[in-house]
Amino acid sequence: MRLISRLNPAEGVGDFWAYIRRPQPYRLPILALSFLMTGSLLFWVVQERYYMPPERPEITYITTFAPGRTDAEIAASNRANQERQDALAAERAEREELRREIYRSLGRATGMDVDRIEREAAEEQAREEAAEAARRAALVGDSVAEDSQ
Structure with a gap:
């Protein structure tokens, strides 16, 4: 009470x-x-706000190849692409060799022993590749391909 x-x-x-x-x-x-x-x-x-859910996006798929290609057409386009990639790689190798030759002539002009520098660089690269191969072999261990032989 x-x-x-x-x-x-x-x-x-x-x-x-x-x-x-x-x-x-x-x-x-x-x-x-x-x-x-x-x-x-x-x-x-007290005001109430209601936001409408966004509209679902309309997806348009862009295809670069015809959907009804045959296996022969696919193989032909793959070969043409590989030839183009090989040509680009060869052109890139030519440009790199030209650049190396320019650096060799610059090194000779400044009195550097270019042949010794190239030999040391090649040995260093071989050591790095061998170390990388050993590291990969240690990570992978015995592979299935080696077991089947």
Whole structure:
């Protein structure tokens, strides 16, 4: 019983009404500002926003080859592509050899022993390749191909 008497809203409303009825010069602007702030906060919190899910994208597949190619056409295009790749590799090797020759002539002009430098570079590359092969062999261990022999 005692808890219910503490939660009686009539006493609170009565105190509020008595406070509002007192003559004060700024009571109405303060009351309006209070209602405006509370109302705007409630309006902002209660608003519901619903975002539509995005449309599913339309997928267009781009094919570079005709869908009905025969095996012979595929093999012919593979051969043509391989010939083109071989020609590009040969051209790249020619350019690299030309660049090496330019560096050799520059080295000879400056008094460097170009043959010794090339020999040392080749030995270093051979050592690196052997170390890489040994590392791969250690990682792989005995392969299935070696077991079948």
